[in-house]
Amino acid sequence: MKLIYIHRTPLAAIAALSKTKNSISLLEPYIYRREHFLKAGNDAEGNEVYALWLNxxxxxxxxxxxxxxELHNISDDTYIVKDVRPGNFRTKLIAFLFYLGLPRIALALLKLCANRNLADPLPGLTGID
Amino acid sequence: MKIIYHCYGGTHSSVLAAAIHTGRLDTTKIPSTAEFFSLPFFDTRSSSDIGIIVQYGSLQNNIPVFILGRKGYCTAPSKIFNWLAEIFGVKEKYIIIDTTPTLNWQMKLGGYLSRRLGLIRLGRPFIIWGARRAFKDIVNLVLATQRRLLL
Structure with missing residues (x-):
């Protein structure tokens, strides 16, 4: 199964990386890109997790x-598209900073959140099928 | 190989380009109003069809031709399709053509009136006026695509 997280900003990659428990630093080479796709790795269930962001x-x-x-006869059972929805003020602010083109500040804020709450740095970030 | 023509709503210029490419319209003369409206999907698709690819027909060598509406995001289809080809390991090639450069103000106004505002009787005369004026440009776009197919 392939999980594809989508958003207008690199928040898609943050959601995907948190799903795979990979470090957010993997995103750093791409944070200035307004549109990109990233393979975030595999999650605990063995699903391949991808992030796709495009304005x-x-x-x-x-x-x-x-x-x-559908065009390529890829079965619905082999992939899930998840809309990333920032669920709380913190994640909404991070998404807005990305949207404004301030990814460094967004990432710094994200790291600050991660340091303060190691168990779940982005509790408000949800993927909706 | 697949060919995808895309425009704002996937119902005017992309339909004309696909119709020309699949041989539904004669390229040597400008079509009549009846000929335009006899084309499948011409000025009929709504905003709920945006992002949905529809097969318009096939070429003689079985290459399918599709139409697509993608709002104002001209580069989105090719970018997303390239990424998905990588994700799903699809090797098949396709030609994705943006038909909006052939649009003129009459088609834009007519399309807005007919599709967005639902003022079909007011919008359609503008669409036909614009489609007639843009017809040669659309034919040239299709000819360029046909040349790309030969490469």
Whole structure:
């Protein structure tokens, strides 16, 4: 199974990396990119986790992914697209900073959050199927 | 190999390009109003069809031709499809063509009135006026695509 996290900002990669328990530092080479895709690794269940961020309507991104899979006869059972939704003020602020083109500050804030709450640095970040 | 024509709503310029490419429209003369409206999907798709790829027809060598609406995000389809090809390991090639450079103000206004505002009777005369004016440009775009296919 492939899990594809989508968002308008690199928050998609942060959600994917937190799912795979990989370090957020993997994102650093790409934080200035307004659009990119990243293989975040495998999660605890062995699913391949990807992040895809692009400054477009998220519904369009989701539909394009589904259309592409339909076009190539890729079964619905082999992938899940998850919209990343910032659920609390902290994650909304981080997403907004990314959106403003201030990824360094967003990442610094994220690391600060991670240092203060090691167990779950982004409790408000949810992936919706 | 697959060919995908895309425009804002996937219902005007992309439909015309796909119709020309699949041989539904004669390229030597400008189509009549009836010919335009006899085309499948011409000025009929709504905002709920945005992002959904529809097969329009096939070429003689069985290459399928698709149409797609993608709002104002011109580069989104090719970028997302390239990433997905990497994710799913798809080797098949496709040609993705943005047909919006062929649009003129009449088609934009007509499309907005007809599709966005639902003022079909008001929008359609503008669409036909614009489609007639843009027809040669769309034919040239299709010819360029056909040349790319030969490479």
């Amino acid at each position: 477009t309507d998220m519904l369009l991104t989701r539909r394009l992914i589904m259309s592409y899979c």
